[in-house]
Amino acid sequence: xxxxxxxxxxxxxxxxxxxxxxxxxxxxxxxxxxxxxxxxxxxxxxxxxxxxxxxxxxxxxxxxxxxxxxxxxxxxxxxxxxxxxxxxxxxxxxxxxxxxxxxxxxxxxxxxxxxxxxxxxxxxxxxxxxxxxxxxxxxxxxxxxxxxxxxxxxxxxxxxxxxxxxxxxxxxxxxxxxxxxxxxxxxxxxxxxxxxxxxxxxxxxxxxxxxxxxxxxxxxxxxxxxxxxxxxxxxxxxxxxxxxxxxxxxxxxxxxxxxxxxxxxxxxxxxxxxxxxxxxxxxxxxxxxxxxxxxxxxxxxxx
Amino acid sequence: xxxxxxxxxxxxxxxxxxxxxxxxxxxxxxxxxxxxxxxxxxxxxxxxxxxxxxxxxxxxxxxxxxxxxxxxxxxxxxxxxxxxxxxxxxxxxxxxxxxxxxxxxxxxxxxxxxxxxxxxxxxxxxxxxxxxxxxxxxxxxxxxxxxxxxxxxxxxxxxxxxxxxxxxxxxxxxxxxxxxxxxxxxxxxxxxxxxxxxxxxxxxxxxxxxxxxxxxxxxxxxxxxxxxxxxxxxxxxxxxxxxxxxxxxxxxxxxxxxxxxxxxxxxxxxxxxxxxxxxxxxxxxxxxxxxxxxxxxxxxxxxxxxxxxxxxxxxxxxxxxxxxxxxxxxxxxxxxxxxxxxxxxxxxxxxxxxxxxxxxxxxxxxxxxxxxxxxxxxxxxxxxxxxxxxx
Numbered sequence: 001x002x003x004x005x006x007x008x009x010x011x012x013x014x015x016x017x018x019x020x021x022x023x024x025x026x027x028x029x030x031x032x033x034x035x036x037x038x039x040x041x042x043x044x045x046x047x048x049x050x051x052x053x054x055x056x057x058x059x060x061x062x063x064x065x066x067x068x069x070x071x072x073x074x075x076x077x078x079x080x081x082x083x084x085x086x087x088x089x090x091x092x093x094x095x096x097x098x099x100x101x102x103x104x105x106x107x108x109x110x111x112x113x114x115x116x117x118x119x120x121x122x123x124x125x126x127x128x129x130x131x132x133x134x135x136x137x138x139x140x141x142x143x144x145x146x147x148x149x150x151x152x153x154x155x156x157x158x159x160x161x162x163x164x165x166x167x168x169x170x171x172x173x174x175x176x177x178x179x180x181x182x183x184x185x186x187x188x189x190x191x192x193x194x195x196x197x198x199x200x201x202x203x204x205x206x207x208x209x210x211x212x213x214x215x216x217x218x219x220x221x222x223x224x225x226x227x228x229x230x231x232x233x234x235x236x237x238x239x240x241x242x243x244x245x246x247x248x249x250x251x252x253x254x255x256x257x258x259x260x261x262x263x264x265x266x267x268x269x270x271x272x273x274x275x276x277x278x279x280x281x282x283x284x285x286x287x288x289x290x291x292x293x294x295x296x297x298x299x300x301x302x303x
Numbered sequence: 304x305x306x307x308x309x310x311x312x313x314x315x316x317x318x319x320x321x322x323x324x325x326x327x328x329x330x331x332x333x334x335x336x337x338x339x340x341x342x343x344x345x346x347x348x349x350x351x352x353x354x355x356x357x358x359x360x361x362x363x364x365x366x367x368x369x370x371x372x373x374x375x376x377x378x379x380x381x382x383x384x385x386x387x388x389x390x391x392x393x394x395x396x397x398x399x400x401x402x403x404x405x406x407x408x409x410x411x412x413x414x415x416x417x418x419x420x421x422x423x424x425x426x427x428x429x430x431x432x433x434x435x436x437x438x439x440x441x442x443x444x445x446x447x448x449x450x451x452x453x454x455x456x457x458x459x460x461x462x463x464x465x466x467x468x469x470x471x472x473x474x475x476x477x478x479x480x481x482x483x484x485x486x487x488x489x490x491x492x493x494x495x496x497x498x499x500x501x502x503x504x505x506x507x508x509x510x511x512x513x514x515x516x517x518x519x520x521x522x523x524x525x526x527x528x529x530x531x532x533x534x535x536x537x538x539x540x541x542x543x544x545x546x547x548x549x550x551x552x553x554x555x556x557x558x559x560x561x562x563x564x565x566x567x568x569x570x571x572x573x574x575x576x577x578x579x580x581x582x583x584x585x586x587x588x589x590x591x592x593x594x595x596x597x598x599x600x601x602x603x604x605x606x607x608x609x610x611x612x613x614x615x616x617x618x619x620x621x622x623x624x625x626x627x628x629x630x631x632x633x634x635x636x637x638x639x640x641x642x643x644x645x646x647x648x649x650x651x652x653x654x655x656x657x658x659x660x661x662x663x664x665x666x667x668x669x670x671x672x673x674x675x676x677x678x679x680x681x682x683x684x685x686x687x688x689x690x691x692x693x694x
Contacts, residue, residue: 002515009507016505105340114344115598116531118562121539128541138539141507210539211504212531212562215344220502255508259497276474276498 029235070201
């Protein structure tokens with residue numbers, strides 16, 4: 001039972017990572033922009049949802065508020081800053097978007113203070129349900145899994161079944177050709193950036209009741225999201241999905257089971273310390289392995 | 304929220320205005336290096352504001368000596384702290400430093416301060432690495448030695464009669480000190496231990512382990528935002544009512560409490576200070592704090608305030624002259640100030656000897672959650688490293 005519960009935990013963690021990394025990989029794959037400010041959009045989503053929830057008391061308005069703020073933030077960032085960076089090299093992009101991170105964090109500090117915000121869990125979602133005898137699971141986490149899976153399915157359908165998805169796919173592999181065919185690339189880029197921002201905002205809204213809504217919360221997940229993007233291959237949403245699930249499972253399962261495993265071969269306290277160290281680096285180990293084994297693929301997709 | 308910041312800025316501005324008329328030679332510069340940005344920024348903010356409050360109440364002076372505080376943000380990054388120290392030492396000729404929140408920043412920054420012959424007075428971090436053999440005559444800690452926070456929690460777990468406890472801590476120096484400290488005093492069985500990453504936001508895996516181990520209580524050290532996430536998820540996992548929690552002050556301060564709400568109800572906390580302490584110095588401090596900042600005082604605020612008062616007492620002792628380092632050291636050691644926590648003195652390794660109390664999160668008459676002081680659990684408690692310290 002505990003194994004099943006931990007797998008659920010891993011999938012849930014992976015799906016939240018997916019929401020972040022899907023946007024990141026789209027933006028990188030199609031526009032060739034490394035966007036460090038993606039974590040700030042996550043934070044904007046979480047803050048906007050928290051503030052709307054406090055003002056209106058409505059869960060739905062909070063959801064809408066969070067998504068709208070993040071998408072709007074994304075479009076403003078694209079229009080004001082990122083648009084000027086497409087032709088520049090990655091170092092310039094990192095510099096400019098990192099500056100955005102600092103500005104947005106400091107802005108949030110000045111406007112909203114440094115104290116974390118309280119986000120109430122909707123009462124209907126705060127309990128646990130018994131899935132199987134001996135396996136109870138928080139309702140909210142089940143909802144996170146459902147939302148993540150729905151978004152993933154929706155994104156697949158969009159990318160493989162719609163015209164904008166076709167352009168996105170084409171843009172990821174043959175950018176010059178898309179432009180030569182007369183597609184309004186600027187509009188496409190803004191749309192993709194907006195979708196990415198929306199997903200980051202959704203991740204932020206969802207994270208609100210679970211973690212603490214505070215300045216700098218975005219940077220914590222951003223690093224993991226980048227790892228997922230690398231594991232899944234740059235520019236591939238499907239890769240990001242499997243990468244995120246793999247990362248979520250590896251992280252959760254190693255945190256859960258390495259201590260027991262190590263305790264078989266050494267005494268308790270040392271085993272716990274070593275296992276914690278190992279599980280902390282497990283995602284990065286996974287990334288290193290993937291890079292070693294798939295280095296050609298990754299380069300091929302990038303060029 | 305905005306008005307708080309305006310109030311804080313006003314205090315700083317007032318402080319600057321007071322400091323301005325005195326000539327530069329008379330002012331003692333105090334370097335306040337603290338973590339203002341990033342998660343945990345509120346910890347540094349409260350320490351900074353606690354120090355500012357002491358200066359403000361003293362009319363721009365500490366112990367009757369005009370002071371100028373130079374506040375810098377280390378962003379909770381050890382490298383950044385090191386750079387700031389370098390700049391303040393060389394450019395501003397600062398002789399007294401304080402402010403650092405996190406033990407890992409202190410680990411990188413404090414040695415530079417001491418090597419340059421300056422003083423460091425800690426308002427928060429008290430890592431074991433500087434408390435024993437590596438103690439230094441110019442290094443004073445006003446808050447606590449890291450372990451002793453958790454020794455008191457271990458003692459409380461004994462008193463509450465918990466026979467087995469599961470331990471969870473963030474994986475860094477202070478987290479290791481926490482488990483060491485807890486286990487030093489806790490007599491029962493350790494049902495299991497987990498270390499979590501400092502950037503971890505999801506604790507579901509640890510909770511499943513806890514449930515499987517089935518301990519009588521859980522002890523956790525997850526400071527700041529980590530603790531908020533931990534407590535909320537603990538409640539969502541349905542553990543709050545089943546397995547009680549014993550923590551030390553950093554895992555549940557007044558800010559955490561206001562953010563986690565009912566998830567904190569019934570948690571047992573140990574601390575060296577609480578806002579309801581009944582002594583004149585504390586009553587004056589809490590009233591002045593709430594008037595100046597319009598938010599509840601955290602223990603970080605009390606430590607910032609006490610640190611400024613301790614520095615003030617020493618400045619008074621040497622008449623504001625820092626040329627004779629030995630005289631300043633002796634003046635510091637006297638700790639001739641009224642601590643808001645009640646009894647306070649420095650031990651042989653210049654870390655505090657103080658009392659520890661059991662607190663509990665309860666619902667007040669107004670329906671709001673508050674930390675309520677229950678009983679004293681340790682008296683005149685020093686730390687385990689003092690005996691290794693030889694000057």
